[in-house]
Amino acid sequence: MNFILYDGIEWNKLFPITLTRPVSEIRLGLFSIKERWEKYIGKNVDCVITQPFLSDKFSKKEYSFFENILLINSSFLPNEELIQILSFLKENETIFFKEKMIAIKKNFSLEEENILSLFSKKYKKTYCVKQIIHIQYPWDIFINNETVLKKDFIFFTKGKKSFSLLGNNHVICKDKIFLEEDIKANNIVLNAQYGPIYIEKGVLIMEGSVIRGPVSIGKNAILNVGSKIYGGTTIAPFCKIGGEIFNSVIFSYSNKVHDGFLGNSILGEWCNLGAGTNISNLRNDYKKVTVWNYEKKIFSSTNLQFFGVIMGDHSKSAINTQFNTATIVGVSDNIFGYGFPPRYIPSFFLGGIQSKKRIPLNKVCETAEIVMNRRNKNFSVLDKKILEYLYQISDI
Template identity: 35%
Template sequence: MRLIFIDRNESSRANFYPLSYSRPIWDLRCGIRSLAEKIIARLGVSDIACFVPDTMAEAYRQKTSWPVNDLSSLCGDELFIVDGRVKAEGLPKTAQSGSEVTTDSEGNVLYARVDPSQAATLAQDDIDAFLSSAGRTLSRSERSVATWNYTWDLILANAEEIRRDFASLGRQGIEGVVEEPNALRGSRNDIYIAPGALVHPMVVIDAEHGPVYIEQGVQIHPFSRIEGPCYIGAKSIVLGAKCREGNSIGPMCRIGGEVEESILQGYSNKYHDGFLGHAYVGEWVNLGALTTNSDLKNDYTTVSVMLDGKHAIDTGSTKVGSLIGDHTKTSIGTFLNTGACIGAMAVLMATGKPLPKFIPSFGWYVEGVVTKGFGRTSLYKTAEAAMSRRGCQWTGADRAMWDAVFELTAPARNEAVRRGRIAMSK
């Protein structure tokens, strides 16, 4: 059986902006694993292909060994097609057979099981036609599958997903180095420290209320407190941080200050003091010293988020911090508002006040207004420099993908820049 991940529907992808500008939804983290890793573990398959937005395909090929947007992957085997938003635990086990489909309320395929003979009868012009054909003609599954609908769903579920993934992975114990003196609280069965990880003296790892999973090559510097549930990805460094419960920190991050119930995709720096709570931070982000986000309103009402800069969406939660897209940088002393949506490739300069709740991608927030700043070329040079510092390469495919994001995000940015000019001229 071949597993086919799909992420082609722009309206559902938009609910995961700005994180989904540069990655398929299934690569987002929740708990210890990505959404894709959860689905793969659930189905137990190794033959995998995927379909992403065309503008992302070339860049994504650099990151995965799976065939990307290859129509031939739809032939020759039983297919299990899954939208990246689907929650793994609701999917049927692979032992079942026959063709069936489940769609969302708009008719988009959430998952479909297609046997080879049935696949041959479906439209083969392109993946969208294939999915549309599958949605119309396959027999309906009686199973309804739950989906992740917004980025904050992942944030709010993160602590519980760490617990679930920790139990599922079944690893425990100290295989790395823990230097004395230190304090490990809770059951040792709820702590996993991988080989090559180094915990310096004077560190508290508190697993009393949830497991702590520390990957290979992680360094935890003195005076850090790691409170479970928590996941720290490979080669990340924790620098005396107060890591409160519910954090998932991807690989190669630098973490200082206070972090709570947040997800960092990877390769991002929050090196210094400052609070990050109930946030989702993309890759290659740098949060300047004392950057702080609010995750709770003073009146304790639910937090709304503007993903497009126009329409507020009520998250239904009183605790939502910031959503921050890839390659965004904040200056020292930046204050991010509750439920702020900060686009990708943005540059934020502090004003001493909380910033607006929406900053468009590629926007430079300078002197209290959104400007075009030093432009796209400057941002790309910075991205290239940041990536090379971590041994990664900025490629032509990356540039092409971000050029497409630049165009996609132009309307919101142009409107913000226009307003900025007016404000600046007064």
């Protein structure tokens, strides 16, 4: 069986997070969506079908025709019910959740026109799932993160043995804490009374830090002195963290090193919040928030009361930046200046309310290269091509 994940119409609704990645590379819980599917299916993804400008980096194109393929919409997260149905799915049979197709088993050619026609066809429902987590908007990531963290912990620690934590530490509900090897910590608090805690190998947690589950800390992450990490939070590998974080997802290689509050938020990769950066996640009048709609190019109403910031890859904030409730930040922004920045900041934006300049593309790439080299990662030709493509598009 060939196992393929594809970007459905949800890709366009998940900006700015998906401007630089397929839906399958979104992280929540303990893993990316792609990693989670691979663990449930028990094999690696054969191909990821995404937008043409992302394909060279994220897709495999060894074959032009696939036989006996299982095609899955990446915006749906696997669960036991769905995996059971997939195990006996036959050719041309489909699985739906309400009116949306999750998966189809079919032979098809990997030519672009055939792919587009395949996804545009109407299919008869063969099976339906009763419950499933569907990531349709970027805020669905932090809304569902606590639930996904708990499910991931149960599913992926079953039958595995946790390492012990050396040092003088205060541990509450040890049976709900899973530790990988080589974790360095002393005089910290791990409280899993309200949800599990999963810490990957090589993590450094400095003294005075408190982690209150459910929380996931990725490999080689660093938590500075006195970090306060509340439930519903995922910190991906190689992040540097400090201050207070609540119900947020931070993608790999991003930094929130200093004091300041981050709540109900998402930071993409290679982001940096300057010292004293604070994010409001609740309006003073306690009303539901409006959020920038990329398709309609207006602020649209939501049913959400708690909403911080959603920030695309490579964006940075200067010291003491104050983000208003429900702010959307694009890719490669450099935010500084007095007052609150706008609640929608297009990609490649320089400054704050007093300046609305675009950063020259060569400066965007230069900064990305410097930042990545500091972590011994190369700013590749493919990375550059993605930013160049996005730079040509206005209002993203």
